[in-house]
Amino acid sequence: MRFAQRIEKLPPYLFVEVTRKINRMRAEGRDVISLGIGDPDIPTPEYIIDRLVEAARVPANHRYPESDGLPQLRQAIADWYERRFGIAFDPNKEVLPLIGSKEGIGHIALCFIDPGDLALVTDPGYPVYSVGTMFAGGETYWLPMTEEMGWKPDLDAVPEEVARRAKVLWINYPNNPTGAVADLDFFERCVHFAKKYDIAVLHDAPYTEVAFDGYRPHSFLEAPGARDIGVEFHSLSKTYNMTGWRIGMAVGNERIIDALLRVKSNLDSGIPQAIQEMAITALNGPMDAVRKNNEVLQYRRDLVCDVLNGLGLRAPKPKASLYVWAGLPAGVKSIDFSSRLVEETAVFVTPGIGYGPSGEGYVRISLTAPTERIEEAMRRLAAWKPEPALAAS
Numbered sequence: 001m002r003f004a005q006r007i008e009k010l011p012p013y014l015f016v017e018v019t020r021k022i023n024r025m026r027a028e029g030r031d032v033i034s035l036g037i038g039d040p041d042i043p044t045p046e047y048i049i050d051r052l053v054e055a056a057r058v059p060a061n062h063r064y065p066e067s068d069g070l071p072q073l074r075q076a077i078a079d080w081y082e083r084r085f086g087i088a089f090d091p092n093k094e095v096l097p098l099i100g101s102k103e104g105i106g107h108i109a110l111c112f113i114d115p116g117d118l119a120l121v122t123d124p125g126y127p128v129y130s131v132g133t134m135f136a137g138g139e140t141y142w143l144p145m146t147e148e149m150g151w152k153p154d155l156d157a158v159p160e161e162v163a164r165r166a167k168v169l170w171i172n173y174p175n176n177p178t179g180a181v182a183d184l185d186f187f188e189r190c191v192h193f194a195k196k197y198d199i200a201v202l203h204d205a206p207y208t209e210v211a212f213d214g215y216r217p218h219s220f221l222e223a224p225g226a227r228d229i230g231v232e233f234h235s236l237s238k239t240y241n242m243t244g245w246r247i248g249m250a251v252g253n254e255r256i257i258d259a260l261l262r263v264k265s266n267l268d269s270g271i272p273q274a275i276q277e278m279a280i281t282a283l284n285g286p287m288d289a290v291r292k293n294n295e296v297l298q299y300r301r302d303l304v305c306d307v308l309n310g311l312g313l314r315a316p317k318p319k320a321s322l323y324v325w326a327g328l329p330a331g332v333k334s335i336d337f338s339s340r341l342v343e344e345t346a347v348f349v350t351p352g353i354g355y356g357p358s359g360e361g362y363v364r365i366s367l368t369a370p371t372e373r374i375e376e377a378m379r380r381l382a383a384w385k386p387e388p389a390l391a392a393s
């Protein structure tokens with residue numbers, strides 16, 4: 001058998017060693033608390049599940065769904081966007097349901113990237129933007145981000161010939177892994193840059209509803225002209241605790257939505273309709289559960305940041321997202337810190353290097369473990385005495 005180069009080219013799974021270590025520790029009976037994955041522990045609200053149960057009994061929902069989803073779902077998405085961000089979209093041309101946003105994020109590369117084409121991708125970041133690019137035969141040009149830049153890319157630093165070759169610009173706010181948020185001014189700069197070089201902007205925005213202290217994240221599509229050159233990926237995963245049901249959406253430029261539908265209708269056969277019914281109920285329903293979630297997450301965020309800052313790390317409180325992104329003392333490697341922490345306290349946090357070279361020197365702590373587990377993890381960290389090489393000087 002000879003596999004395609006794209007399989008060989010997949011980046012090595014950096015956490016193999018750590019995952020093995022965690023499994024070994026658990027087999028030895030140690031109570032490992034993993035704060036690695038961003039997967040909400042709080043269940044999907046009951047009234048959304050009730051809708052699934054009802055819809056599962058309807059024979060029409062046992063058949064192949066349409067690739068572009070139920071018209072009522074596209075309408076519910078358009079209505080939700082209008083209520084939340086004050087922007088109106090044509091549900092038949094500017095909205096496309098997805099099998100979770102990850103599916104659309106991966107597939108959209110096939111709409112833009114030919115062999116040798118470039119995608120501009122922020123670093124650190126969610127790995128699917130660059131892997132999708134590679135699967136389509138393209139190359140990633142990394143846009144490094146730093147704490148000093150508020151975890152935004154410096155678009156003026158992109159060389160002219162790179163900008164001319166690039167087909168897409170990937171951005172993601174509220175950001176994973178850094179928790180950074182973006183204002184409309186930044187989004188406007190992205191629109192300006194994209195129009196100048198005829199680039200599509202792909203904004204990944206699954207965390208706009210996970211926000212704290214009364215902060216309301218913006219949609220990229222609020223920026224004037226954004227709809228001319230871009231789409232936004234959104235998801236019910238984090239807003240309604242629905243990661244397991246796999247449903248999301250792309251909204252924005254009509255030509256991009258049409259291209260993505262053409263790719264998808266040749267590869268998948270849509271989202272199970274009973275799950276689309278759940279999404280309609282969620283999107284048309286009250287936001288009380290979302291508010292309650294955020295209260296729980298905000299308590300966890302405050303606790304985690306206080307303990308990490310007490311340890312001498314730099315852990316500013318994020319305004320949004322499911323993550324605390326903590327800066328390590330100068331020179332400490334994220335993988336060393338994470339390995340030592342899990343060995344000595346049985347608490348796992350993700351090394352920042354896993355999100356790209358600019359993530360080195362940071363760790364990501366996910367707020368999606370049950371509150372009592374996060375409290376226990378923080379008790380262990382507060383009592384931890386790291387060896388001098390890992391501690392703040």
Ligand code: PLP
Nearest residue numbers: 100101102126176204235237248
């Ligand atoms: N984008 C970002 C930045 C994420 O962190 C995630 C999931 O963790 C996704 C997209 C995918 O979300 P889903 O496929 O569940 O909609």
